[in-house]
Structure formats: C-alpha cells, structure tokens
Amino acid sequence: MATIAVSRPAPHVCLIRFDRPRARNALSRELLVETAAELDRAAADPEVRCVVLTGDDAAFSAGADIKEMPDGGIPMWGQADRLRAWKTIERFPKPLLAAVDGYALGGGCELTTLCDIVIAGDGARFGFPEVRIAAFPGDGGTQRLPRVVGKTRAMWMMMTGEMIDAQTACAWGLAIAVVPAAETVARTLDLAGRIAAMSPIAVAMIKEEVLMTYQKPLDESLSLERKLLLWQTEDHDEGIAAFVEKRPPVFKGR
Ligand code: HXC
Numbered sequence: 398m399a400t401i402a403v404s405r406p407a408p409h410v411c412l413i414r415f416d417r418p419r420a421r422n423a424l425s426r427e428l429l430v431e432t433a434a435e436l437d438r439a440a441a442d443p444e445v446r447c448v449v450l451t452g453d454d455a456a457f458s459a460g461a462d463i464k465e466m467p468d469g470g471i472p473m474w475g476q477a478d479r480l481r482a483w484k485t486i487e488r489f490p491k492p493l494l495a496a497v498d499g500y501a502l503g504g505g506c507e508l509t510t511l512c513d514i515v516i517a518g519d520g521a522r523f524g525f526p527e528v529r530i531a532a533f534p535g536d537g538g539t540q541r542l543p544r545v546v547g548k549t550r551a552m553w554m555m556m557t558g559e560m561i562d563a564q565t566a567c568a569w570g571l572a573i574a575v576v577p578a579a580e581t582v583a584r585t586l587d588l589a590g591r592i593a594a595m596s597p598i599a600v601a602m603i604k605e606e607v608l609m610t611y612q613k614p615l616d617e618s619l620s621l622e623r624k625l626l627l628w629q630t631e632d633h634d635e636g637i638a639a640f641v642e643k644r645p646p647v648f649k650g651r
Contacts, residue, residue: 407589461504492600
C-alpha cells in the first residue's frame with residue numbers, strides 16, 4: 398500500500414502528502430523510499446518547479462518508525478536504501494517546502510531542516526525526542542539543527558527531548574511563518590506557486606549557492622558564487638525586458 402499521496406494542486410507544483418496517519422506518519426523505510434522516488438521524478442520533470450511536503454492534522458511526521466527498529470544486528474539507520482533516500486532528499490535541486498501541522502519529531506523534524514522553507518500551523522510541535530529512547534538524531538539532525546537554531550538551543554532540544562511550539566519554532570528560524578492550522582497547506586501552496594512563477598533556473602541557482610554555505614569554506618563558496626555570475630539565460634533576458642516594458646515576466650526555464 399502506498400505510504401504517500403501525490404498530487405499536482407497548482408501549475409508547476411507537486412504536493413507529496415505522507416499517508417500513514419495511524420503511525421503518525423512515521424518515516425518507515427517504505428515511506429522514505431517512495432518519497433525519494435517521487436522527488437527523483439519531480440527533479441526530472443520540467444513541469445514541476447516546486448515540491449511541498451506535508452502530513453496530516455495530527456502529524457507532519459513522528460520521525461523514524463520505532464517499530465522497525467531491530468533489537469540488535471545492523472541498525473536499520475545504516476540500511477543502504479534508507480541512506481540513499483535521505484541523500485536524494487538532501488540533493489533535490491528544486492525548491493522543497495514543508496507544510497507542518499501537528500508533530501514534527503525526530504526524523505520528521507530533521508526532514509523539515511532539509512526543506513528550504515517551512516510553514517507551521519499554529520498547533521505544530523517540533524522536537525527531537527530520540528534521547529528518550531537512547532538514540533540520537535542521526536539523519537543529519539545533530540549537524541543541521543545547530544546551523545538553524547544555534548548550538549545552545551540545539552543542545553537543549555536534543556538533550557532534553559522537549560518539544561517547542563510553532564511560535565518558538567518560528568522565532569528560532571525553523572519556520573518562516575505560523576498560520577492557522579486550517580490554512581497551513583493552502584498557504585504553503587500559495588508560496589510554492591509564487592516561487593514556481595519565478596525562473597526555475599534562477600531559483601535552482603539560488604538553492605545551490607545558499608547550500609554551498611553548509612558545504613564549503615567561505616572563501617571557496619564566494620569564488621564559486623563569482624564564477625556562477627557568468628551564467629546567462631533566456632529567462633534573465635525576459636526578466637529584464639519585462640521590467641523595462643512594465644509587464645509581468647513569463648519564465649520558460651531556458
Ligand atoms: C512508529 C509511531 C511513532 C513512531 C507514533 N507511532 N510515533 N510508530 N514510530 N515514531 C504510533 C504509535 O505507536 C501509535 O500506534 C500511533 O502511532 C499513535 O500514537 P500515539 O502515541 O497513540 O499518539 P499521540 O498520543 O497523539 O502521540 C503522538 C506522539 C507519540 C507524541 C508523536 O506517538 C510519540 O512520542 N511518538 C514517538 C516519537 C519519537 O520518539 N520520534 C523519534 C523517533 S527516532 P498504535 O499501534 O499504538 O495505535 C528518530 C530518528 C532516530 O526519528 C535516528 C537514529 C540514528
């Protein structure tokens with residue numbers, strides 16, 4: 398049975414909804430692999446310019462599927478298809494947004510830190526409860542969370558396992574906005590639509606360049622940014638022409 402539901406609610410926008418409501422959308426191996434496969438399809442499809450991840454009212458995702466955790470042997474975290482799926486999500490080249498209602502815990506919260514922009518419903522709760530089962534946020538959380546919220550807040554979240562509410566998540570930079578829960582998905586789709594109206598090439602360049610800050614020393618990423626200034630596209634010409642002619646631009650992704 399599929400663990401995600403995929404739709405195209407607006408032009409150029411793909412919505413991936415986690416669909417394991419009875420397990421609080423826990424990130425089973427199957428859910429991760431299906432999500433990664435869908436992202437691969439979205440990456441290759443020029444019609445898709447922006448992807449939104451969401452869950453349901455109760456949970457964006459309660460994290461790794463604890464019931465899949467083995468008693469011993471090779472930890473499931475190290476399974477190749479699971480690691481490949483996280484890598485695919487991490488490398489997804491187009492804008493990836495999250496509409497978060499309910500719980501975003503553990504791997505579910507790690508997933509939000511991999512998204513480019515997060516919108517939180519006013520009932521959303523973010524947290525890293527791994528420590529309570531004697532685990533740690535090993536799907537990138539120990540590295541990404543401090544970069545988003547700072548070391549002290551990350552330590553507090555991970556060492557206590559306590560949750561923060563949507564307002565705090567927004568104040569700490571985990572989310573860009575808090576909206577009424579009934580509007581979370583619609584507001585995120587609206588944002589996705591606005592981003593999808595931009596030149597997809599420019600948007601992809603922005604994502605690639607911003608992510609360089611996490612991957613390279615500053616002097617290296619600054620010189621790469623300089624080199625990337627040499628790019629030229631039809632969309633860029635169109636953007637300038639539209640500005641001069643006082644009309645909205647039409648970007649074709651060329
Ligand atoms: C598997 C889960 C689950 C999870 C919830 N469920 N979270 N199943 N994995 N992560 C299941 C419950 O067992 C239950 O199944 C059903 O979903 C509903 O959960 P309840 O607890 O009854 O719901 P509620 O009272 O609303 O509480 C929701 C919750 C709580 C706060 C999210 O379920 C919870 O604390 N879950 C665990 C969250 C967590 O520890 N996440 C981190 C996982 S580790 P039944 O069959 O009883 O109805 C991780 C990364 C590890 O993410 C990486 C290591 C390298």
